[in-house]
Amino acid sequence: MAVTDALLQVRDLTVRFGPVTAVDGIDLDVDEGEVLAVLGPSGSGKSTLLRAVAGLQPLDAGTVHLAGRPLDGVPPHRRQVGLMFQDHALFPHRDVAGNVGFGPRMARVPPAEAAERVRALLALVELEGYDRRPIHTLSGGEQQRVALARALAAQPRLLLLDEPFGALDRPLRERLAADVRRIAGQLGLTVVAVTHDHREAFAIADRVAVLDRGRLLQRDTPAAVWRRPASRRVAEVLGLPNVVPVPVHGGRGSTPWGPVPIEAPDGESCIHLPIPALHLAGAADEPAVTGVVAGTAFQGDRTLIRVALADGTEVQVAAPLDGPVPGQEVRVAADLDQIVPLPT
Numbered sequence: 001m002a003v004t005d006a007l008l009q010v011r012d013l014t015v016r017f018g019p020v021t022a023v024d025g026i027d028l029d030v031d032e033g034e035v036l037a038v039l040g041p042s043g044s045g046k047s048t049l050l051r052a053v054a055g056l057q058p059l060d061a062g063t064v065h066l067a068g069r070p071l072d073g074v075p076p077h078r079r080q081v082g083l084m085f086q087d088h089a090l091f092p093h094r095d096v097a098g099n100v101g102f103g104p105r106m107a108r109v110p111p112a113e114a115a116e117r118v119r120a121l122l123a124l125v126e127l128e129g130y131d132r133r134p135i136h137t138l139s140g141g142e143q144q145r146v147a148l149a150r151a152l153a154a155q156p157r158l159l160l161l162d163e164p165f166g167a168l169d170r171p172l173r174e175r176l177a178a179d180v181r182r183i184a185g186q187l188g189l190t191v192v193a194v195t196h197d198h199r200e201a202f203a204i205a206d207r208v209a210v211l212d213r214g215r216l217l218q219r220d221t222p223a224a225v226w227r228r229p230a231s232r233r234v235a236e237v238l239g240l241p242n243v244v245p246v247p248v249h250g251g252r253g254s255t256p257w258g259p260v261p262i263e264a265p266d267g268e269s270c271i272h273l274p275i276p277a278l279h280l281a282g283a284a285d286e287p288a289v290t291g292v293v294a295g296t297a298f299q300g301d302r303t304l305i306r307v308a309l310a311d312g313t314e315v316q317v318a319a320p321l322d323g324p325v326p327g328q329e330v331r332v333a334a335d336l337d338q339i340v341p342l343p344t
Helices: 046-054 096-100 102-106 111-124 140-153 170-187 198-204 222-227 232-238
Strands: 008-017 020-030 035-039 061-066 081-085 158-162 190-195 207-212 215-220 243-249 252-255 258-261 267-272 278-280 289-298 303-309 314-319 329-334 340-342
Touching: 008 046, 020 046, 020 061, 020 215, 035 046, 035 170, 035 198, 046 081, 046 158, 046 190, 081 140, 096 102, 096 111, 096 140, 102 111, 102 140, 111 140, 140 170, 170 190, 170 198, 190 198, 198 222, 207 222, 207 232, 215 222, 215 232, 222 232, 232 243, 232 267, 232 340, 252 267, 278 314, 289 314, 303 329, 314 329
Parallel strands: 035 190, 035 207, 081 158, 158 190
Antiparallel strands: 008 020, 008 061, 207 215, 243 252, 243 267, 252 258, 267 340, 278 329, 289 303, 289 329, 303 314
């Protein structure tokens, strides 16, 4: 195995369930203090990857190292890895302090030290004064904070989050994602979080790893993954708008707005047209393509309109709040320099 400075090193990790390969030869490094979001649709293998790192899922091939230490045969409770699930998995018969203090108690931490650790963690997750509250009296978001504090109480080198906010409503999910980011920074904690929600992934992560069908498709910063997805499938996983097939001949792709350079074999390829690359044409002499508004979606400070172009291509374009309405003919212009070719 190549020597790296990464805290977590995964090499050729493979997990099979009968004839199905859930994780297919993944290589992954996570640096000390980094927050990595593993993003993928249901069935992509992201939770299986997490469970394999935690020691809850046997490997069919590959290795996992933490701080240079091989974890083969090391039981989960001795890996210095904390794991937080979507369903909290809290003890209903214990109060908040009893849940958070369970790990230190099992590790035989002296009672005074354990109590101070519980107090500090409850302050960190903004639950001061909740020590004696029964679990069933807490909201979903409060229970998730207790679960986070409990995962941190064992002082793990690595924290794993398995769809931690999936059952919560959007505003609460965004707040808790920001809290995890804050806490990880304060503690210098290394975090791997799996999610199917790209907004959640981008909010929490220093880097994003995109998985699909057990394979790692791309790993980069959130901005780089969003701006330049490595393939059509990555763009689809991200839910990017305006992923359009184009014919390619001689290294040129034919778009409705003109040719663009594409390094691909002759035949059909694909491009991504970011929302800022398109706009409604103003001046009559501005090069543009005519289409008909097929639908609108209110976006707060703007409207996104779906435009069906004459060749059958449908694109989304930003428009003012009082912009065109369904059925209206419009002209769409494009900045070809912003078009992103997507390998298929």
